Amino acid sequence: MQRMAxxxxxxxxxxxxxxxxxxxxxxxxxxVVGRDTVHGEWTDTAVGLDGNHAKIAMLETPDGNGRLELFxxxxxxxxxxxxxxxxxxxxHRVAFSVDDIDEALEIxxxxxxxxxxxxxxxxxxxxxxxxxxxxxxIVMLAEDLTRH
Numbered sequence: 383m384q385r386m387a388x389x390x391x392x393x394x395x396x397x398x399x400x401x402x403x404x405x406x407x408x409x410x411x412x413x414v415v416g417r418d419t420v421h422g423e424w425t426d427t428a429v430g431l432d433g434n435h436a437k438i439a440m441l442e443t444p445d446g447n448g449r450l451e452l453f454x455x456x457x458x459x460x461x462x463x464x465x466x467x468x469x470x471x472x473x474h475r476v477a478f479s480v481d482d483i484d485e486a487l488e489i490x491x492x493x494x495x496x497x498x499x500x501x502x503x504x505x506x507x508x509x510x511x512x513x514x515x516x517x518x519x520i521v522m523l524a525e526d527l528t529r530h
Contacts, residue, residue: 392440392449393476397517398462400437400454406493406516407450410478410486412441415449419456433457443478450476465518468498475512477522483509486523490515503527 397403404414421435435457441450454460466472480486483501490496490513497511498520504510508524515521 392451394451394453395473395476395517395519396453396455396460397519398454398460399516400439400452402493403452403516403519404439404441406490406495407441407452409489409493410480412443412450414439415442416440421457431458448478463518465514466520468512468520475520475522477524480523480525483511483523483525486525487511487513490521490523495521 408414417437417439419435419437425434426432435455437454437456439452441452442448466474468474487497487501493516495513495515497513501509501511507528508526510522510524513521513523
């Protein structure tokens, strides 16, 4: 049996402040490939919310293989939740490879975003950390030590 073709398009994240979240991710090296405000019957149907109205932005990694779609809801009103913890069921985190984890952490700190605990090493292969990003998003940063 032939399998259906499938490709990951993006990861969607609802955020409190679209501009602040864009600034965080673009400072880390992503690029904005589009921004819009969406509403109407088509988006109500697609998303499953009556009166759906949101500001959105699509960001992309430099290699073109990873995309984030960010949403700031205008209507219905965004629902505040507690930031997720790494062991909670559901959307867990978004992960990025970076050339220099120390530089990435300096950039994150300029946005008031810091590691949950610190930076660790996995054998002699990776330096890893989880950062609490804008709107409580957990962002994993990983530096591949075998590439140096």
